[in-house]
């Protein structure tokens with residue numbers, strides 16, 4: 001069974017008494033799933049909003065394709081109803097420099113504007129924040145949280161009840177060969193069945209040696225390996241590198257060449273023996289007609305959805321619907337959010353019913369993350385219902 005591919009969106013209907021409309025989809029294995037399409041209807045409220053900046057410190061510097069990261073700024077949007085001021089909805093707007101299209105110099109002005117005009121939230125969710133996808137995601141999250149009584153349970157499910165978990169990939173950070181190998185062994189020993197390896201940092205030959213050494217010990221059935229080039233390959237040599245990589249039973253490669261080269265990427269997707277997943281390519285593509293055009297032009301095997309970079313759940317669901325129309329696979333990934341953003345993304349992800357391992361393993365990165373009910377065990381992300389949030393830094 002090819003997991004999680006949506007074959008067709010059958011119909012969209014809304015329950016007038018509920019804030020969530022349901023989008024009914026059929027997976028290509030014939031299973032019907034419902035997933036919430038956001039249709040926030042809060043006209044009954046008199047809303048107030050504030051925001052707070054919070055600097056997240058990494059436990060240890062993380063090597064990324066855009067340099068070494070030691071800290072990350074997130075802004076937290078807090079929304080409440082004047083009639084019921086002790087209930088807070090919280091959303092996270094986190095910007096990844098060099099990746100988010102949000103202009104960090106304009107973020108606080110925009111947040112001030114939204115807080116002053118929070119009762120116009122519908123305008124901001126629909127079209128007022130197209131250049132600020134991180135804020136759009138944060139606002140959407142805060143409103144859903146408020147609508148669900150401010151308990152950080154945005155999408156009640158088996159996941160939030162603690163009876164089910166989400167399989168995730170183990171993320172292996174860039175670094176020297178030995179450091180990367182050590183991380184891989186640790187991930188496999190702690191129960192992950194899928195690892196994701198950032199490549200394009202230590203040199204291609206050394207990376208192939210690393211992948212070979214994993215495959216010598218662990219077969220394709222033991223461990224699924226995904227690689228992410230973050231656009232590191234050149235147009236000239238990308239296909240040769242994809243051919244070499246494909247000799248090692250990998251699942252897929254993310255973004256082999258830089259985004260914005262649709263013609264070259266389309267050629268690679270057509271000829272590559274290794275499945276290609278678009279990631280950075282999707283950022284900033286609006287409206288829906290342009291999303292469709294991108295998928296129909298490039299025809300990737302997979303797309304990767306990061307709600308924090310794409311403008312939230314509603315926007316990500318548009319991509320999912322289009323991927324279904326074009327018979328493409330997809331999975332969800334967090335983008336270095338704190339536990340507030342990660343919690344919202346994880347709960348939403350669970351409702352999508354996609355059984356592929358998701359990219360939601362980033363919660364343990366920060367020394368000053370918020371304590372939360374999220375926990376990672378045996379390659380799965382779990383929600384522990386009795387475990388409380390510690391949000392004192394935000395109030």
Ligand SMILES: [Mg+2]
Nearest residue numbers: 228230254279
């Ligand atoms: Mg990626």
